[in-house]
Amino acid sequence: MPDITGLTDYVSTQVAAVLFIVMVIMIVRAFISQRWGMFFSSFLFAVVCWVVVANPGEFESMAMTLWNQVKSGGLN
Numbered sequence: 001m002p003d004i005t006g007l008t009d010y011v012s013t014q015v016a017a018v019l020f021i022v023m024v025i026m027i028v029r030a031f032i033s034q035r036w037g038m039f040f041s042s043f044l045f046a047v048v049c050w051v052v053v054a055n056p057g058e059f060e061s062m063a064m065t066l067w068n069q070v071k072s073g074g075l076n
Contacts, residue, residue: 016053020046 023046030039052059 012056013053016049020049020053023049 023042026042027039027046030036030042
């Protein structure tokens, strides 16, 4: 089976970048229309996306740990 680690990292980075751009557009639209609830929720989501993209290893290990706990019988 071919090693597609580089391709997976590249695609993951590109998807995250597109998602971040969409979030910035949503923030600008909410700011212009002065819908502050939408503005702050879009802003927080964009920040979370940026943090996940900046630290993929930590979030991958956290997700794997959470998944292993769910598979072994749930969270206690």
